[in-house]
Amino acid sequence: DTGVSQDPRHKITKRGQNVTFRCDPISEHNRLYWYRQTLGQGPEFLTYFQNEAQLEKSRLLSDRFSAERPKGSFSTLEIQRTEQGDSAMYLCASSGGTASPFFGPGTRLTVL
Amino acid sequence: GENVEQHPSTLSVQEGDSAVIKCTYSDSASNYFPWYKQELGKGPQLIIDIRSNVGEKKDQRIAVTLNKTAKHFSLHITETQPEDSAVYFCAASRAGGTSYGKLTFGQGTILTVHP
Numbered sequence: 001d002t003g004v005s006q007d008p009r010h011k012i013t014k015r016g017q018n019v020t021f022r023c024d025p026i027s028e029h030n031r032l033y034w035y036r037q038t039l040g041q042g043p044e045f046l047t048y049f050q051n052e053a054q055l056e057k058s059r060l061l062s063d064r065f066s067a068e069r070p071k072g073s074f075s076t077l078e079i080q081r082t083e084q085g086d087s088a089m090y091l092c093a094s095s096g097g098t099a100s101p102f103f104g105p106g107t108r109l110t111v112l
Numbered sequence: 113g114e115n116v117e118q119h120p121s122t123l124s125v126q127e128g129d130s131a132v133i134k135c136t137y138s139d140s141a142s143n144y145f146p147w148y149k150q151e152l153g154k155g156p157q158l159i160i161d162i163r164s165n166v167g168e169k170k171d172q173r174i175a176v177t178l179n180k181t182a183k184h185f186s187l188h189i190t191e192t193q194p195e196d197s198a199v200y201f202c203a204a205s206r207a208g209g210t211s212y213g214k215l216t217f218g219q220g221t222i223l224t225v226h227p
Contacts, residue, residue, distance in 0.1 A: 004155070031213055033213045033214070040219075040220070041219060041220070042116075042118075042201045042203070042217030042218055042219055042220050043156065043201070043215075043217050044217070045214050045215065045216070048213060048214060056214065091155055091156070093155075093213060095213045098207070100146050100158045100161055100213075101158075101213040101215070102158070103148075103155035103156045103157070104155050105153070105154055105155050106154075106155050
């Protein structure tokens with residue numbers, strides 16, 4: 001297990017289409033986070049899971065966004081009816097205990 | 113909510129010089145302050161962190177200082193090398209319970225180290 005992995009690394013879609021991203025955390029980590037990063041900005045918190053429970057969602061996470069972590073392992077982030085403003089890097093991170101989150105390489109989404 | 117301000121937005125130094133990046137935060141309940149380095153096309157990588165019960169922490173060429181009264185913290189990199197060139201982010205959170213990974217990030221500093 002070499003770290004947090006994300007798939008795909010890049011996604012280009014047309015406005016109005018649905019997209020789904022996957023995150024595989026470090027195997028022993030029970031916490032999983034999604035962040036969004038736009039160009040020239042720091043990452044912004046979107047949502048957080050402890051095991052399979054989604055414990056917190058940011059106001060940034062509109063009702064077009066949904067995240068799941070069905071078995072407490074991998075997670076998916078779905079965006080429905082994509083808009084150009086959704087174009088960003090979507091970062092997944094995981095942590096265990098009191099450790100700082102480890103980030104994956106991100107999925108870069110471009111909405112045309 | 114928490115707000116983190118980071119300065120400068122860009123920093124250019126000569127190899128071997130020191131670099132200092134400063135951040136301020138607004139939430140007095142924040143007690144955990146990590147620093148991340150992000151290279152092009154990669155996710156942020158933790159380089160050092162500090163908790164509110166200490167004022168300074170050092171790891172080889174990297175040090176972080178924290179002033180809780182003034183609500184600011186700083187990253188110091190000594191003897192900079194070209195491979196230190198990257199974007200650096202400070203962050204803050206209320207660590208404890210479920211909050212460890214809920215970080216509020218600064219805007220980032222683009223550090224360029226010239227050989």
